[in-house]
Structures are given as C-alpha cells and as structure tokens.
Amino acid sequence: MSDIPHRSSRPLRADAEQSIARILIAAEQVFAADPSATLEAVASAAGVARATVHRRFSSRDDLRDALVNTINTKLRDAIASANTDTAPPLVALYQLTVATLDLKVDWRASWQLIDLDATDQRGIDPSNISHLDALLQRSQDAGLLRPGIDIPWARGVYMALIHEASTIRSEDESASHWANRVMQTLLSGIGDNEHNLEALLAQPPTSD
Amino acid sequence: MSDIPHRSSRPLRADAEQSIARILIAAEQVFAADPSATLEAVASAAGVARATVHRRFSSRDDLRDALVNTINTKLRDAIASANTDTAPPLVALYQLTVATLDLKVDWRASWQLIDLDATDQRGIDPSNISHLDALLQRSQDAGLLRPGIDIPWARGVYMALIHEASTIRSEDESASHWANRVMQTLLSGIGDNEHNLEALLAQPPTSD
DNA sequence: ACTAACTGCAACACACATGTCGCAGTTAAG
DNA sequence: CTTAACTGCGACATGTGTGTTGCAGTTAGT
Structure with missing residues (x-):
C-alpha cells in the first residue's frame, strides 16, 4: 500500500x-x-x-494516503470497540463520540486531509461510513432520532459537531465533557424547547 | 490592499x-x-x-487575501441586509442563513481559504463575528436559545451546520429549504423530543 | 484626436520541492 | 558471527511555479 x-x-x-x-x-x-x-x-x-x-x-501522495489510512484504521477500531451494532444506540453513539473526539486531536492534520476530498467521496473508508449509518439508522428505529430525519443529514450533522467540538476543545479538557455537549446539541439542539413566539418576534430593546 | x-x-x-x-x-x-x-x-x-x-x-498570497476579503465584504452585506440588530432574532437568523447559504455555494473555494486558518483567528473579519455573536446573544435574551448555551459554541454549531448544509446541497435546490433544515436542527437537534429510555437502552434485534 | 493607462506576449532569473542513485557505515536477524 | 537489510550522506537531474521586465499594440478617458 x-x-x-x-x-x-x-x-x-x-x-x-x-x-x-x-x-x-x-x-x-x-x-x-x-x-x-x-x-x-x-x-x-x-x-x-x-x-x-x-x-x-x-511519493508525497503516498505518504498522504498512508496518513489517511491511519485515520481509517483507528476509526475502524473505535467503531469496533464502541460495539456500534450490539450496544444500545445511545451508549454506542456516546462511546464513539468520545473515541472520535480524541482521535481528532491526536491526528488533526491527517484528518484535514480527509476533509478536503470529502466532496470527492474519497477519504473516509466507505465501510466506516456504512457502519456509522447503520448505527444512526438503528438509533432512529429505537426512537432516539426523530423519524423524519434522513440518515445522510444526521451523519453530516454528527460529524460536523464533532469537528467543531474538537476545534474548540483545548487539549487538557476531558473528552467526555465535550462528548456530552455534542450529544446534547445533536439530539436537542441549542434552542429553548418552550419557544415563546411573542418574545421571539418582539422588537429588540433598541428599537422599542 | x-x-x-x-x-x-x-x-x-x-x-x-x-x-x-x-x-x-x-x-x-x-x-x-x-x-x-x-x-x-x-x-x-x-x-x-x-x-x-x-x-x-x-503575489499568490495577495490574491488569496483578496478572495478572503471578498467573502468578508459579502458577508458584511448579508449581515446588514438581515438587520441583525433590529429585526426579531428568529427572522434575522433565518435571513442570514439563507444569504450565507447562497454565499457558500457561489464562493466555495474562497471560503475554504478562510476555514483553513480558522484556528489562527485570521480569516473571518472580527467585526462580522461580533455582529453574529451579538445576534446570538440577543436570541438568547429573547428566549430563542437555551439559557445555558455559551455563545462561542452556539456560533460554532451554527456555522458548522451551514457548512454542512452547503456541502450536501445541490445547486438547484432552494436555499430556503436548507435554511429551514439548518434552523430546525440548530434549535431542536435531530433527536426525538419524547425520549423513551426503555427503547433507547434496549438491546438491538440481533441480540434479542 | 491625444494621451495616459492597460494589456498581451515572450523571455528571463530564481527558488525550491521532488524523486533518484550510489556508496559507505551500521544494525538487526538467524 | 555472518549476512542481508536498513540508514545516513551527498550529489544530481528535473520539473515547475513564481515574480520581473521590456516592448509593442490597444483601449479608455477628456
């Protein structure tokens, strides 16, 4: 290889x-x-x-490929040890999040190599993607994810949140803390559940 | 310049x-x-x-800077025409989302130049960031965003979702459709609001 | 129309990363 | 210990992008 x-x-x-x-x-x-x-x-x-x-x-490209390969291997291990197809969806997702969060900080640059050709479909191992999709699908079937959400969007949002979290996270902070934040945001967003439309549509203090 | x-x-x-x-x-x-x-x-x-x-x-870098500058200018215009500090938070946020979504597809490459030094704090005009932060803060004060959420995280999630949406979105699809999706996900996530813990922690069909 | 400004073209110098080779010295494996 | 394999070092060829310059021709502004 x-x-x-x-x-x-x-x-x-x-x-x-x-x-x-x-x-x-x-x-x-x-x-x-x-x-x-x-x-x-x-x-x-x-x-x-x-x-x-x-x-x-x-060649340089060969080295690049090796780095991408490293990521995919470690990601595969993370998926495996999170028991994505046997554990309850919620805990599997949480486990995977923690592991990926750590993976992201230890291999930032290599991961960026993947993100760049994300549009090309190359980069992340299709096998890893389908495992993740399967987990998400299972989450939806179990009632964790809203029924209407389609899996590719769910996957994209999930990975985007992890990416964002790993970008902000400083190295000394615990992965589990950020994993909680990611999961919370993924499932419930950052909005207030009891929306008060009156307040939301009210004019701001400056204009009133 | x-x-x-x-x-x-x-x-x-x-x-x-x-x-x-x-x-x-x-x-x-x-x-x-x-x-x-x-x-x-x-x-x-x-x-x-x-x-x-x-x-x-x-120089090449000079051209690069000009491209980044273009983005920041257009982003500034988008912020201005969304009336981020006078309109109700919800509509301002929505307007801004639509505009940014279009900006992202028309200037993909230039935007990537920004994303690369996102960690360097360089790239996006600080002024644009503070305007966005102000809008988010105002959203929180109005009860649109959950009280506990901190603004930098909110901003990061928001931009990550827009990025993800613009990546998936095909050019013929309407921006407003995706803006809805982004807003929906931002505020409420993709989880089912009525979590059924019994189901979530249940073993999958394969093991039962 | 007149002029200053802008463009195309072509050539040049330059820097620099890349990839390859051969040789002499060192190291691991049996 | 003996040998095959791996390494460091240095040199070379090569390709290629970059930035610069000069000149002749064209274009916009007044």
Whole structure:
C-alpha cells in the first residue's frame, strides 16, 4: 500500500517498521503546523534522512494516503470497540463520540486531509461510513432520532459537531465533557424547547 | 490592499477594474476545482495573461487575501441586509442563513481559504463575528436559545451546520429549504423530543 | 484626436520541492 | 558471527511555479 517493498515478499526489519511509524507521527505533527511543509521538514522531525522517507513512501501522495489510512484504521477500531451494532444506540453513539473526539486531536492534520476530498467521496473508508449509518439508522428505529430525519443529514450533522467540538476543545479538557455537549446539541439542539413566539418576534430593546 | 497601484493615487481605469473582477471570479472557480492550481490556470480562465494577474495582485498570497476579503465584504452585506440588530432574532437568523447559504455555494473555494486558518483567528473579519455573536446573544435574551448555551459554541454549531448544509446541497435546490433544515436542527437537534429510555437502552434485534 | 493607462506576449532569473542513485557505515536477524 | 537489510550522506537531474521586465499594440478617458 503505502510503503515500497511489498509486504507480501518478506516482513520488514524491526527498525524499518519503526522508521515508518516515526515518519507517520512526525508527518502528522509537521503537517499540523503547515499542511504544505516539505518532506525535508518531516524527515528531520522524524529523525531520519529525507531519502529514508522516500524509501518508505514512494511519493508525497503516498505518504498522504498512508496518513489517511491511519485515520481509517483507528476509526475502524473505535467503531469496533464502541460495539456500534450490539450496544444500545445511545451508549454506542456516546462511546464513539468520545473515541472520535480524541482521535481528532491526536491526528488533526491527517484528518484535514480527509476533509478536503470529502466532496470527492474519497477519504473516509466507505465501510466506516456504512457502519456509522447503520448505527444512526438503528438509533432512529429505537426512537432516539426523530423519524423524519434522513440518515445522510444526521451523519453530516454528527460529524460536523464533532469537528467543531474538537476545534474548540483545548487539549487538557476531558473528552467526555465535550462528548456530552455534542450529544446534547445533536439530539436537542441549542434552542429553548418552550419557544415563546411573542418574545421571539418582539422588537429588540433598541428599537422599542 | 490587494492590487498594486494604490487606490488613493488615482481611480483605476474601467477595464482594469473589470480585469480584477474577472480574475477574482476566475480564481474562485479554478481554485474550487483545485486549490493548488497555477496562477497560469487562473489567468487563462479569466481570459487575461498571467502577467496581468501579477500586475493586479503582487503575489499568490495577495490574491488569496483578496478572495478572503471578498467573502468578508459579502458577508458584511448579508449581515446588514438581515438587520441583525433590529429585526426579531428568529427572522434575522433565518435571513442570514439563507444569504450565507447562497454565499457558500457561489464562493466555495474562497471560503475554504478562510476555514483553513480558522484556528489562527485570521480569516473571518472580527467585526462580522461580533455582529453574529451579538445576534446570538440577543436570541438568547429573547428566549430563542437555551439559557445555558455559551455563545462561542452556539456560533460554532451554527456555522458548522451551514457548512454542512452547503456541502450536501445541490445547486438547484432552494436555499430556503436548507435554511429551514439548518434552523430546525440548530434549535431542536435531530433527536426525538419524547425520549423513551426503555427503547433507547434496549438491546438491538440481533441480540434479542 | 491625444494621451495616459492597460494589456498581451515572450523571455528571463530564481527558488525550491521532488524523486533518484550510489556508496559507505551500521544494525538487526538467524 | 555472518549476512542481508536498513540508514545516513551527498550529489544530481528535473520539473515547475513564481515574480520581473521590456516592448509593442490597444483601449479608455477628456
């Protein structure tokens, strides 16, 4: 996939495997600061020579793909450990939110790579999307989501909220706190449930 | 600001002004297809020589700034014509949503330029942000927004929803339809108001 | 019509990231 | 210990975007 010598031929030597890991982590950090950073910068951050980067990842795009792949793998794990298709919808959704929130802060830059081609349908693994959709559908069937809402919109809103939360969230704040906020907003919005139309349509103090 | 001859010295000739407009529009369209597109591509799309682009915008970054500036100007107009500080909060918010939704589809690429440095605080004009915040605050005072919600979060959610809607929305669909959807989701979320905890925590059909 | 301004064209210098290679030294694996 | 594999280093070729300049031709403004 991402690295040049085909895995099928022979397992990589231990230090080579470590180099790959170091490069990926370094790339994440460097690209977080500057998405158009040089591979030279990535190499030095990883503590390897630039040539080594090219040995492990044939091109810049190849490295990019590897980063996206990392996200999808971690996301898959998060989905799996949230038991999205066995646990009660509400708890599964909550678990997934917490995990994704953490994933977002640790791999900001790589995630941005995904968001950019979000319109292209490329980026996020379709399998991950369908798992999420299945969970949302199950949530709707269980009465958690309003019947009229269509799943793609629900998914979009959910991911948008997570994105927003991870953007605002400072690193020392707990993920669960923000997960609560996301869930609350997702399900109930930020409006007051007992709308008082008289007040809402009243003129503001300045004009009255 | 954006163009090389200082405006203060003498007004630009009519065709020069037109060139600037053509270039900005072309840049928007070209960058929408490929954010890292060449200035050559922008020039040909605008029907001018590449040198002319450099005459009007000293550097690539300068062009970028001009695009961001365009957005902020149009956003300012949208805020003004929505009467964000005189109209009832609900209608002002709705008006603003419709306008922004259209702005988002016509200037996708330029808006993305803003989103990228969203973390840097640069990008969106602080003045526009404070006007929006004021509207949200007024909405909260009027009882439209739940009392506990803090404004930055409200703003973030609002903009995230608009972004999501503009991403999904196909060009032929009406802005008002999506504005309704955004407002609905913003205020009430996508959850069922009458949560049935028994059902939500029930095991899924597969395990029962 | 006259003039200043703007444009197209074409060439140039420049910087810089990218990708490739070979060699010598080091490291992990059996 | 022996060997195959991996690394660092340095050099090279290459492509490509960028920004600049000069000149001749065209256009808008008065």
